Amino acid sequence: MVTETLATVEIDLIPGAQTGFFRSKESRLLFVAGQGAGKTRAGLQRVFNYSKCHPGATGVITEPIAAHLDYPLMQSWREWLGPLEGQALDVGWVERGRHGPDWRIEFNNGCTVLLRAAESPERLIGFEAAWAGMDEAA
Ligand SMILES: Nc1ncnc2c1ncn2[C@@H]1O[C@H](COP(=O)(O)OP(=O)(O)OP(=O)(O)O)[C@@H](O)[C@H]1O
Numbered sequence: 001m002v003t004e005t006l007a008t009v010e011i012d013l014i015p016g017a018q019t020g021f022f023r024s025k026e027s028r029l030l031f032v033a034g035q036g037a038g039k040t041r042a043g044l045q046r047v048f049n050y051s052k053c054h055p056g057a058t059g060v061i062t063e064p065i066a067a068h069l070d071y072p073l074m075q076s077w078r079e080w081l082g083p084l085e086g087q088a089l090d091v092g093w094v095e096r097g098r099h100g101p102d103w104r105i106e107f108n109n110g111c112t113v114l115l116r117a118a119e120s121p122e123r124l125i126g127f128e129a130a131w132a133g134m135d136e137a138a
């Protein structure tokens with residue numbers, strides 16, 4: 001593992017594709033790899049890093065169907081960032097609107113991560129976003 005520390009959070013990067021994806025400076029990225037290669041986690045690593053570095057920014061993550069926002073998305077988020085949930089730190093976060101039309105993660109630094117299902121495209125309009133990421137984009 002390559003370990004980078006941000007605030008009180010360690011980002012353990014799997015050497016190879018995940019590390020390259022996390023560190024890339026490209027504005028548009030695609031991570032294609034085998035089952036369990038760490039793609040979902042890699043997306044969350046970029047979300048966390050961006051949110052920490054850009055207070056107040058809003059972005060959106062999609063999963064193909066709403067059920068996948070619970071698993072794997074929020075499960076993977078909590079598996080790594082659970083210790084920051086509800087903490088009084090810039091990168092402390094809370095989950096709001098679970099299963100509703102405005103499901104989101106809010107950081108204390110003003111960042112918002114909108115959680116949306118691509119099966120409900122009508123919920124993918126009406127907001128301004130600094131970034132967007134699709135898990136299971138295929
Ligand atoms: N850098 C990492 N440090 C610790 N655990 C990791 C890391 N990357 C991935 N994992 C863990 O490995 C498992 C698989 O990772 P992940 O779900 O991101 O893979 P995936 O490529 O998205 O899988 P799938 O093909 O099923 O969508 C998960 O339990 C995840 O938490």
Ligand SMILES: [Mg+2]
Pocket residue numbers: 039040041072135136
């Ligand atoms: Mg995945």
